[in-house]
């Protein structure tokens with residue numbers, strides 16, 4: 418089984434299924450395609466039909482898109498708790514993941530990870546958000562506060578124990594840290610800050626971050 422990834426310093430989308438597969442204990446090899454290069458599109462096209470990473474090659478099939486890979490993992494590892502056990506928490510967790518996947522375009526664009534903004538290096542210069550970005554950040558924080566208050570009181574993650582939602586929000590946490598987003602100015606009461614700290618201190622994320630730093634140093 419091969420997971421085709423972008424560089425760990427930049428590829429926020431690749432981080433999501435990588436965290437899920439690590440959580441499942443999946444045995445996979447990594448194939449890294451460097452992003453932001455003139456031949457990136459050609460290199461990705463050799464592995465993935467949509468021309469984007471991540472993609473998973475398994476059982477003779479390519480599964481592309483971070484959410485599709487996550488859904489495959491749910492089928493392949495039914496004994497791993499990838500979603501909250503409580504039904505209502507699970508329905509809301511899936512809603513947050515789908516919203517992350519289908520919205521927040523300004524957040525992804527304006528807080529983009531590129532050669533001058535690697536996710537694994539904390540910047541000293543804060544980014545001043547546009548109005549559209551502020552709206553995305555406010556929505557993100559409101560969603561986190563709501564999920565945490567209703568379903569996440571029994572642990573550090575959004576729904577208490579770790580779930581797919583945390584895989585999908587770890588890249589956001591890295592973006593907020595990297596660009597030194599003022600959380601309080603966007604409605605945080607400390608909940609988002611604590612949640613971000615939990616996401617960015619997961620051992621799997623620390624491994625990813627160390628690999629990203631090693632890529633930059635090479």
Ligand SMILES: N[C@@H](CCC(=O)N[C@@H](CS)C(=O)NCC(=O)O)C(=O)O
Pocket residue numbers: 423427428429430431452457458461468469470471481482483484
């Ligand atoms: N919907 C895709 C989006 C993947 C995506 O946009 N990947 C970026 C890298 S993080 C990419 O492949 N960019 C390469 C390019 O556009 O040339 C997913 O969730 O997997």
